[in-house]
Amino acid sequence: MGHSLDSVLGYAHIVYFPRRTNSMKFTIQCKWLLSGMVLILPLLILSIGCGGGGAQEGTVTGKITLDGKPLPAEPRPHIYLQGTDAGGGTAIIDASGNYTLKNVRYGEFKVFFKGPFPSTPGAPTPVLDIPKKYTSVDSTDITLTVDKKKVTFTYDIKSDE
Numbered sequence: 001m002g003h004s005l006d007s008v009l010g011y012a013h014i015v016y017f018p019r020r021t022n023s024m025k026f027t028i029q030c031k032w033l034l035s036g037m038v039l040i041l042p043l044l045i046l047s048i049g050c051g052g053g054g055a056q057e058g059t060v061t062g063k064i065t066l067d068g069k070p071l072p073a074e075p076r077p078h079i080y081l082q083g084t085d086a087g088g089g090t091a092i093i094d095a096s097g098n099y100t101l102k103n104v105r106y107g108e109f110k111v112f113f114k115g116p117f118p119s120t121p122g123a124p125t126p127v128l129d130i131p132k133k134y135t136s137v138d139s140t141d142i143t144l145t146v147d148k149k150k151v152t153f154t155y156d157i158k159s160d161e
Contacts, residue, residue, distance in 0.1 A: 058146045060089075060101040062153040064113070068132055071157075072099040075115035075126030081144065082137045084108045092116075104146050110157070111142040131161045 044146060064079060071077040073095050081088040081104065088109060091099040113134050115126030133139040134157055146155050 028062050038148045051056045056153055057103045058106060058149045060104050060144070060146060060153055061154070062099060063097045064099065064154070065085050065097050065156045067159050068094060068156060071113075072129055074126065077128055078114055078116060080112050080114060080137070081109040082108075082112070084110075106146050108147065109144045110137050110140050111144050111153070112137050112140040113157075131159060133161065 060081070064077070066072075071093055075145040078090050078100070079093055079099050080090045081101065083105070085107060087105045087107065089101045089104050091101045093099045093113075113130060115130055116127050118125055130134060134142065138157070142155060
């Protein structure tokens, strides 16, 4: 009397028969495995060969000021980019107001500013002394388009907004 055992993927069907000596004789039927390889292999080759070379990326540099002056140094201000589809980036704004964001994927971004993430889990994020509308992706009206290798983005935040 024969017993059957299906593989986990269902590609191979193994049938074994006990011998008089209680040893097992294995017969492997691989018809589904072979037909699956015939279908999948060309798709795999096409997906490797037709790659677009990856997403294009650029570098964004610039200066952020508050009423024409550098942002307060404490808490250390950060610029954030949030993409409309995915991606983004963040960089520290130095004491002069300058920043550099590298490896930013081409696309449209909302720009906002925050203090650094707290070093202690659960501690509140330091608040920058700038109008609240510029501190959240949901409230900012600043947008940026990255569509070339080097983009310069300079912005003067007005404290009366």
